[in-house]
Amino acid sequence: MMYAVLIVLGLAASALATHECGPLQRLKVKHQWAEAYGTHGVHREEFAREVWHNIFEHAPAAKDMFDRVRGDNTYSPEFSAHMVRVFGGLDMCISLLNDEATLNAALAHLKDQHKERSIPADYFTLMENAIHDVVPHFVVHNTHFDKDAWDACFEVVANGIKS
Amino acid sequence: MLRYLVLFALAGYALADDIECCSVEDRSEMQTMWREVWSASFTGRRVQVAQAVFADLFARDPESKGLFERVNVNVFNSPEFRAHCIRIVGGLDNIIGLLDDPDTLKLQLLHLADQHYDRKGIRKSHFQEISHSFAKVMPQVSSCFNADAWNRCFGSVVTRIASRLED
Numbered sequence: 001m002m003y004a005v006l007i008v009l010g011l012a013a014s015a016l017a018t019h020e021c022g023p024l025q026r027l028k029v030k031h032q033w034a035e036a037y038g039t040h041g042v043h044r045e046e047f048a049r050e051v052w053h054n055i056f057e058h059a060p061a062a063k064d065m066f067d068r069v070r071g072d073n074t075y076s077p078e079f080s081a082h083m084v085r086v087f088g089g090l091d092m093c094i095s096l097l098n099d100e101a102t103l104n105a106a107l108a109h110l111k112d113q114h115k116e117r118s119i120p121a122d123y124f125t126l127m128e129n130a131i132h133d134v135v136p137h138f139v140v141h142n143t144h145f146d147k148d149a150w151d152a153c154f155e156v157v158a159n160g161i162k163s
Numbered sequence: 164m165l166r167y168l169v170l171f172a173l174a175g176y177a178l179a180d181d182i183e184c185c186s187v188e189d190r191s192e193m194q195t196m197w198r199e200v201w202s203a204s205f206t207g208r209r210v211q212v213a214q215a216v217f218a219d220l221f222a223r224d225p226e227s228k229g230l231f232e233r234v235n236v237n238v239f240n241s242p243e244f245r246a247h248c249i250r251i252v253g254g255l256d257n258i259i260g261l262l263d264d265p266d267t268l269k270l271q272l273l274h275l276a277d278q279h280y281d282r283k284g285i286r287k288s289h290f291q292e293i294s295h296s297f298a299k300v301m302p303q304v305s306s307c308f309n310a311d312a313w314n315r316c317f318g319s320v321v322t323r324i325a326s327r328l329e330d
Contacts, residue, residue: 034203039194041261041268080267081274088257092249095203102210105246 021156025149026097032146033094036138041084047138048083049074054130055123062123093157107160115163124158185316190262192312196305197259201252212304213248214239219296227292230284258320272323280327290325294318 021029038044052074056063063071069082089110096103131154136142185193200212218239221228228236234247254275261268279285294317302308 030203037203039198039260041257041264044260045264045267077266077270080264081270084257084261084267084271085274088253091203091256092253095209096246096249099207099210099245101242102245102249105242106249109246109250 019148019152021097021149021152023098025146025153028146028149029153030094030097032135032139032144032150033091035140036135037087037091038138044087045080045083047134048087049080050134050137051127051130052079052083054133055126058129059123059126062126065117065119065123090157093160094153097153097156104160107157110161111163114161118163121162124162128154128158185262185319189312189316192309193316194259194262196301196308196313197256199306200301200304201256208304209249209252210245212300213252214245215300215303216252216293216296217244217248219299220293223292223295224289227289230282230289262316269323272320275324276327279324285328287325287328287330290321290328294321 036047038047056071056074065071066079066082070076070078073079074083092106093103093110096106128151131150132147135150136145139145201209231244231247235241235243236247238244257271258268258275261271294314297317298310298314301313302310
């Protein structure tokens with residue numbers, strides 16, 4: 001009896017554990033992100049551009065939000081510089097996943113910056129989905145991509161920025 | 164003939180003040196040095212490098228602290244100031260990554276120039292000071308540090324970011 005309860009508890013715990021952004025998930029996401037993001041600008045742009053193409057494919061209207069930085073041409077230097085800024089911000093948040101107080105301060109700052117742009121909440125879901133589709137191709141073997149950890153931890157970041 | 168030489172020398176000097184003096188080799192050196200120090204895998208490292216730079220800046224120029232009151236500079240280890248340090252040095256990370264893509268780099272530097280122009284009280288001299296701070300901190304965390312390559316590229320980047328500011 002006791003044994004059965006323990007097994008049930010164990011299963012419940014492992015089911016929960018796969019969908020939370022716990023300390024171990026944070027380490028893994030940080031590691032996989034560092035691998036995908038790389039260090040060279042051209043590589044980073046190729047990575048980011050795929051994420052944006054995925055977003056625009058699913059929501060063509062989203063392009064209008066990026067008029068100021070030439071959303072009509074994702075290969076323009078204007079849009080490239082914009083992508084570099086957004087991914088730089090994402091890099092900052094992911095790197096801070098293990099430093100909660102500083103992460104929250106960084107997210108509060110990003111929230112202020114996004115407020116005036118009034119971004120619909122489902123655009124953050126678009127970005128999350130685009131990341132699922134794209135990041136696996138930028139880690140060494142896509143079987144290693146930990147989708148549950150990424151979902152949970154991306155939501156920590158997105159929820160901190162959404163108004 | 165001599166007159167032309169002098170002219171060429173002057174033209175060379177003017178160019179040297181711009182992005183051109185940071186050669187392809189220098190850029191690659193800078194990226195290698197930076198990559199060693201800066202990775203999302205190591206949180207503590209980023210915060211420490213960024214804080215060391217600002218600690219050095221404030222030791223050089225205590226008055227510059229006043230520029231950062233909005234981000235709680237008076238509590239040096241507060242989350243707000245730590246997050247600020249990370250933003251600044253993260254911005255540098257973007258720039259170093261873009262050394263391979265000059266067209267995008269130029270626009271990003273213009274964007275940063277505008278952002279700094281909008282803040283009251285920042286002067287070109289502050290960028291000189293923080294350049295010295297980086298030059299002092301980097302060799303302490305990077306092995307095999309190439310100061311000349313670093314300073315040439317850092318200098319040309321900073322010249323652009325500070326281009327709209329007063330001396």
